[in-house]
Amino acid sequence: MGITQRRDRDRQEMRKLIVDTATQILVEEGIDQVSIRRIADRIEYSPGTIYLYFEDKDDILYEAHLEAFSAFLDAEMTVAAIPDPLERLQALGRVYVNFALSNQRMYDLMFLIPVPRIQNKEKYDWSVSIRTYQVLRTIVEECIAQGRIKPNHPDVVSMQVWATVHGLASLIIRQRIPMVDKELVSRMVDPVLNYAFDALKA
Amino acid sequence: MGITQRRDRDRQEMRKLIVDTATQILVEEGIDQVSIRRIADRIEYSPGTIYLYFEDKDDILYEAHLEAFSAFLDAEMTVAAIPDPLERLQALGRVYVNFALSNQRMYDLMFLIPVPRIQNKEKYDWSVSIRTYQVLRTIVEECIAQGRIKPNHPDVVSMQVWATVHGLASLIIRQRIPMVDKELVSRMVDPVLNYAFDALKA
Amino acid sequence: MGITQRRDRDRQEMRKLIVDTATQILVEEGIDQVSIRRIADRIEYSPGTIYLYFEDKDDILYEAHLEAFSAFLDAEMTVAAIPDPLERLQALGRVYVNFALSNQRMYDLMFLIPVPRIQNKEKYDWSVSIRTYQVLRTIVEECIAQGRIKPNHPDVVSMQVWATVHGLASLIIRQRIPMVDKELVSRMVDPVLNYAFDALKA
Amino acid sequence: MGITQRRDRDRQEMRKLIVDTATQILVEEGIDQVSIRRIADRIEYSPGTIYLYFEDKDDILYEAHLEAFSAFLDAEMTVAAIPDPLERLQALGRVYVNFALSNQRMYDLMFLIPVPRIQNKEKYDWSVSIRTYQVLRTIVEECIAQGRIKPNHPDVVSMQVWATVHGLASLIIRQRIPMVDKELVSRMVDPVLNYAFDALKA
DNA sequence: CATGAATGAGAGTTCATTCAT
DNA sequence: GATGAATGAACTCTCATTCAT
Numbered sequence: 001m002g003i004t005q006r007r008d009r010d011r012q013e014m015r016k017l018i019v020d021t022a023t024q025i026l027v028e029e030g031i032d033q034v035s036i037r038r039i040a041d042r043i044e045y046s047p048g049t050i051y052l053y054f055e056d057k058d059d060i061l062y063e064a065h066l067e068a069f070s071a072f073l074d075a076e077m078t079v080a081a082i083p084d085p086l087e088r089l090q091a092l093g094r095v096y097v098n099f100a101l102s103n104q105r106m107y108d109l110m111f112l113i114p115v116p117r118i119q120n121k122e123k124y125d126w127s128v129s130i131r132t133y134q135v136l137r138t139i140v141e142e143c144i145a146q147g148r149i150k151p152n153h154p155d156v157v158s159m160q161v162w163a164t165v166h167g168l169a170s171l172i173i174r175q176r177i178p179m180v181d182k183e184l185v186s187r188m189v190d191p192v193l194n195y196a197f198d199a200l201k202a
Numbered sequence: 203m204g205i206t207q208r209r210d211r212d213r214q215e216m217r218k219l220i221v222d223t224a225t226q227i228l229v230e231e232g233i234d235q236v237s238i239r240r241i242a243d244r245i246e247y248s249p250g251t252i253y254l255y256f257e258d259k260d261d262i263l264y265e266a267h268l269e270a271f272s273a274f275l276d277a278e279m280t281v282a283a284i285p286d287p288l289e290r291l292q293a294l295g296r297v298y299v300n301f302a303l304s305n306q307r308m309y310d311l312m313f314l315i316p317v318p319r320i321q322n323k324e325k326y327d328w329s330v331s332i333r334t335y336q337v338l339r340t341i342v343e344e345c346i347a348q349g350r351i352k353p354n355h356p357d358v359v360s361m362q363v364w365a366t367v368h369g370l371a372s373l374i375i376r377q378r379i380p381m382v383d384k385e386l387v388s389r390m391v392d393p394v395l396n397y398a399f400d401a402l403k404a
Numbered sequence: 405m406g407i408t409q410r411r412d413r414d415r416q417e418m419r420k421l422i423v424d425t426a427t428q429i430l431v432e433e434g435i436d437q438v439s440i441r442r443i444a445d446r447i448e449y450s451p452g453t454i455y456l457y458f459e460d461k462d463d464i465l466y467e468a469h470l471e472a473f474s475a476f477l478d479a480e481m482t483v484a485a486i487p488d489p490l491e492r493l494q495a496l497g498r499v500y501v502n503f504a505l506s507n508q509r510m511y512d513l514m515f516l517i518p519v520p521r522i523q524n525k526e527k528y529d530w531s532v533s534i535r536t537y538q539v540l541r542t543i544v545e546e547c548i549a550q551g552r553i554k555p556n557h558p559d560v561v562s563m564q565v566w567a568t569v570h571g572l573a574s575l576i577i578r579q580r581i582p583m584v585d586k587e588l589v590s591r592m593v594d595p596v597l598n599y600a601f602d603a604l605k606a
Numbered sequence: 607m608g609i610t611q612r613r614d615r616d617r618q619e620m621r622k623l624i625v626d627t628a629t630q631i632l633v634e635e636g637i638d639q640v641s642i643r644r645i646a647d648r649i650e651y652s653p654g655t656i657y658l659y660f661e662d663k664d665d666i667l668y669e670a671h672l673e674a675f676s677a678f679l680d681a682e683m684t685v686a687a688i689p690d691p692l693e694r695l696q697a698l699g700r701v702y703v704n705f706a707l708s709n710q711r712m713y714d715l716m717f718l719i720p721v722p723r724i725q726n727k728e729k730y731d732w733s734v735s736i737r738t739y740q741v742l743r744t745i746v747e748e749c750i751a752q753g754r755i756k757p758n759h760p761d762v763v764s765m766q767v768w769a770t771v772h773g774l775a776s777l778i779i780r781q782r783i784p785m786v787d788k789e790l791v792s793r794m795v796d797p798v799l800n801y802a803f804d805a806l807k808a
Numbered sequence: 809c810a811t812g813a814a815t816g817a818g819a820g821t822t823c824a825t826t827c828a829t
Numbered sequence: 830g831a832t833g834a835a836t837g838a839a840c841t842c843t844c845a846t847t848c849a850t
Contacts, residue, residue, distance in 0.1 A: 192362050199362075
């Protein structure tokens, strides 16, 4: 391995350390608590050092949000083995909501706050996001192909499914459902998903 | 009109001025730009004056968020005249998404950021929120009663509908849909809503 | 009673209300919490009204501090009945320390913070302060006259006694005694006083 | 000298500069005038810089109060050479009062205001305070051992002495002695101390 | 590569006091 | 006599970012 390569590897490791630390703080204390200084403190480097690896704070959050998507992709994969596409679709829905509710601050970063770095269109990389979406879309296509759900353009169906699960999860996370009893809310999740998926059946 | 009444009215007007200004800044520049000082600057009062009318910043945002709900309630009412409950339900869905997309930063305040003042449970008033939800729920009940949609507990159905429209709107507002072409995204709204509501039909 | 007199009486009542309220806040929450606004809030008048009765905040604290002295004078009087002057002197010392420790925030106002209004020499009235001191001095004189304590100029002796009790009380109130165990400190009070008074005996 | 050491030294110098400046303002204008901004202004740094060296304002005052104790300890040491313990004790008393009256605002910080940082018990360091007290206590012990003063528990005697000198000094500093003539007050100091120490003699 | 000192701008909040009504 | 709206000047503290070393 040449010098350049080692440098590259070291650089990547440091970037990862920074991003992971940011994610850690995020998960433990919420996104408001993520600051350059706190990251620097935790990894025992100086704030200035951070800027040798990232252009700005937004960049770090961007990377963290990519990582989160990656973890989410793993979660999505757990349904791959289910043979029946409709069952797989339903399972994906449950996995989605479950991931969101179990990792609320991560989901916050992924879907609830304004996308980091979205302004710089030339720098924003949609590919992870697309891949995530493709998992859903592929299953939907299969369902349609096998006539298991009401037919339509696969993007339309995928969007509908996605909207439902994201909507459900985000209303819960952001505490917008006007039901005093918190437990009642969480007991609604399954029935709502069931109803939603039943409705899709051909 | 007595002195007390005039004072009361003046006070209410000032409160409204503050809240409206906060909303204005919010709409024009996003919620991050709303600060006590900027509000004070705009209305040409000193920062201290704000505190004569509101306990703290959170209180202002809370009020602004109530106002937004009120405007939203008005929007909801526009469907009241539609005789057929299923058509009314679909119309409500469209009104919902339309309101969200036309007033994105307002919707941000209403549904996407953490609720202002939610920590102070004793001070948070769910009533407006509940009323908004009731509009939906009532229509849903009627649809079920007339056998127009697949039957289930009205809260389950309402949540499903709400989740769908909120999910759709919020994914768009937060620019999470991985389709480069923005126009394409907005052209998806109607098909997705149509598909979603068709699926509900009994 | 003529109009002028009633006005005067009303005025005095209002002044008393203000001062008493200030004292109340002081005793309950410490001197830092005494603010014009909080006084006004408690008595349900507007801040402006306070200024009809007092020139400024300092004036209120000044009055409150006079009142405190008056209460203290009452406490001093409880020893008047003791026939033996030396015993009376010792009793006065105990009453002093006891008053200070039982009314710490009041004592704060009376002796630990800079005197309110002391800058305006022409307005500061020493008379209450002098009267308080005279109680001590008179007893001291009697002790000297009867040859019960080591003789000296009565002001010298009085100052020595006063310094001791004030010093003891204020070191305790301000938590300057470097003994970890708080209880130990309070158990020192009596022995120290005993030792001090024993030393004075002729 | 290595880099780390120089950095450490620089850091200490800056801390000292801040503390000294705080003390300066304190001495010149009183403790109320000490604010982060004023310190920053004087040393021509931005307010934020202060926070690179101290956690908060309380920390600065705490440090300043330690420094004051240190200076006071030096003053105490000037009596060490006096061979006779009783004379040494009397000299210490005079040094104490003299220090207090010559450095009134410093003494304010050391003994008259609420102790900085006392709430954070785990962070408050009593050691300087204890050392100061030990100087007194050691002399007292010697006096007792040699039968020069009336015997008692050394802490009781030390507290009595301390209370007397602190009481005297603080009544003068806080202008509580109701004698119009200021000079008269200062002419009382020596007689009172003499009387107090004479009384202690065995 | 890394430092860490420093900045400048800004945040929310509190206060004693004034004054037109 | 009383109001209470308003001020202006403070306050402590936090942050992302820069840059000479």
